Amino acid sequence: MSRKANDLYKAYDLYKEGSALLKKAGITDWEYDCRVLLEWTCGVSRMDLLLEPDKEIPEEQKNRFLSYLNKRALHEPLQYLIGEWEFMGMPFKVNPSVLIPRQDTEVLIEWILEREGKHCVETDEKQELKLLDVCTGSGCIAISLDSMLPARSGKRVNTEALDISKDALQTAMDNNILNQTHVNFIESNMFEKIDRTYDIMVSNPPYIPTEVVEGLMAEVVQFEPRIALDGMEDGLFFYRILAKDGRKHLSKGGRLYLEIGHDQGRTVPEILQKEGFSEIEVKKDFAGNDRCVRAVFPG
Numbered sequence: 444m445s446r447k448a449n450d451l452y453k454a455y456d457l458y459k460e461g462s463a464l465l466k467k468a469g470i471t472d473w474e475y476d477c478r479v480l481l482e483w484t485c486g487v488s489r490m491d492l493l494l495e496p497d498k499e500i501p502e503e504q505k506n507r508f509l510s511y512l513n514k515r516a517l518h519e520p521l522q523y524l525i526g527e528w529e530f531m532g533m534p535f536k537v538n539p540s541v542l543i544p545r546q547d548t549e550v551l552i553e554w555i556l557e558r559e560g561k562h563c564v565e566t567d568e569k570q571e572l573k574l575l576d577v578c579t580g581s582g583c584i585a586i587s588l589d590s591m592l593p594a595r596s597g598k599r600v601n602t603e604a605l606d607i608s609k610d611a612l613q614t615a616m617d618n619n620i621l622n623q624t625h626v627n628f629i630e631s632n633m634f635e636k637i638d639r640t641y642d643i644m645v646s647n648p649p650y651i652p653t654e655v656v657e658g659l660m661a662e663v664v665q666f667e668p669r670i671a672l673d674g675m676e677d678g679l680f681f682y683r684i685l686a687k688d689g690r691k692h693l694s695k696g697g698r699l700y701l702e703i704g705h706d707q708g709r710t711v712p713e714i715l716q717k718e719g720f721s722e723i724e725v726k727k728d729f730a731g732n733d734r735c736v737r738a739v740f741p742g
C-alpha cells in the first residue's frame with residue numbers, strides 16, 4: 444500500500460487494495476479472505492462495506508489489518524490467522540499444532556450420525572455407546588460426535604479421543620470446554636495407552652504419502668503440522684495399525700469409521716478385509732471422490 448501515513452483510510456478502499464494484494468499473491472479466494480480479515484481486525488462486515496463504504500478506519504485497526512493481510516499474502520492459512528474455524532456448525536480453536544478441520548470430514552460425521560442412528564433402531568441392545576477417536580487433532584470429530592450422536596442414536600455416548608501430540612491435545616481440551624462437551628482425552632501413540640474396547644472407533648489419520656506432502660499447496664505444506672498429514676511411504680501406515688491393533692479395541696460387532704484419501708478406496712478396504720473386518724463400505728465426498736470407509740468387526 445503506497446499511501447502516506449497520515450492519509451485517511453476508508454473501509455472500501457482498504458478492501459479494494461487488500462483484495463488486490465491477495466490476488467497478486469495467488470490466494471485462491473482473495474476477496475473472501477480479505478473480507479474476513481477486514482471484519483476480524485476492523486469490525487467491518489460485508490454489509491458495512493456496502494452500506495458505509497467511506498467509513499473511516501482508525502490507524503491502529505488499519506495497521507492490524509495490514510499485518511494480517513501480509514501474513515495471508517505469504518499463504519498463512521486464514522483459519523490460523525483468525526484462530527477459530529467452524530466444523531459441523533460448531534466453533535473450534537485452531538493453531539499450527541492442529542490440522543484445520545475440513546469439510547470432507549463433515550461427510551464422515553454425517554455418515555456416522557446416519558448409520559449409528561439406524562444401527563440403534565436395528566439392534567437396540569446397549570444403553571451406552573463407547574466411542575474412540577484416534578488422532579483427534581483439534582478434537583473436531585470427537586467433540587462434534589459427543590455433541591450430536593446421543594440425540595441421533597438415542598443412547599448415552601461415552602467419548603474418548605487420543606493423540607500423540609501434547610499441544611494438539613491442549614487445543615482439543617480447549618475445544619471441549621468451548622463446546623461444553625465431555626470428551627476424555629488421552630495422550631497416546633496410537634493404541635499404546637489404550638486398554639479398553641469401544642463400540643465405535645473413528646479416525647482421520649495422517650494419510651498422505653511422504654513424497655506427496657512436499658507438493659501440497661503452500662498453506663498446507665508450510666503451515667499445517669506435518670505429523671498430522673504424513674502417512675509414511677505409501678500413505679497407508681496408520682490404516683495398517685488401525686486395522687491390526689484397532690480390532691483388539693473394538694467390541695464384537697463394533698464399527699470402524701475412517702476418512703481416507705481420494706485414491707485409497709481400494710487399498711484401505713483390502714487392509715481391513717485381511718484383518719477380518721466385514722461389511723466394508725466406501726462413501727464418496729461432495730466432489731465424488733472416495734472419502735470414507737465403514738467396517739464392522741465381527742469379533
Ligand code: GLN
Binds near residue numbers: 545579650
Ligand atoms: N481428527 C482431526 C481432523 O479430522 C485431525 C486429523 C489429523 O491430524 N490427521 O481434523
